């Protein structure tokens with residue numbers, strides 16, 4: 216799903232259509248219901264949101280195969296279990312594309328280094344035992360994609376310059 220003037224070309228050539236904010240929210244809600252991970256571009260004003268599954272998304276599939284997926288993702292959230300409420304049903308574990316949830320003594324546990332804070336687990340927990348929490352040290356992304364790419368370019372030049 217794209218936003219702003221970047222997507223006008225897709226509409227002009229018939230590969231996309233304009234939708235209302237309410238339809239967009241419905242689509243994103245349905246995608247999350249289906250277990251897809253919603254990923255916005257890395258800026259305060261994103262120019263797209265991908266809805267992905269690790270089996271066909273190279274990015275998600277790639278990071279989920281690594282020992283520490285969190286090292287490759289900017290996220291301000293993490294999942295946490297309230298062990299008093301957890302009944303060990305395993306629904307969250309089935310949904311987690313990062314294999315970040317294990318059941319121990321019939322209580323879900325989140326492996327922090329694997330959790331990318333997508334919220335897929337919390338969205339389906341029948342007991343509301345799994346919650347998405349905001350990190351204390353927030354990462355503030357660049358305001359828009361132009362600033363994002365300027366930042367990437369600056370960092371590359373710095374590395375190249377030694």
Ligand code: SF4
Pocket residue numbers: 296300301302303304305306307308322323339340341342343344345
């Ligand atoms: S879905 Fe909720 S109740 Fe079920 S195992 Fe996960 S945290 Fe526990």
Ligand code: SF4
Pocket residue numbers: 293294310311312313314315316325329330331332333334335336337
């Ligand atoms: S938020 Fe939940 S589903 Fe997403 S990576 Fe973390 S544990 Fe897995």
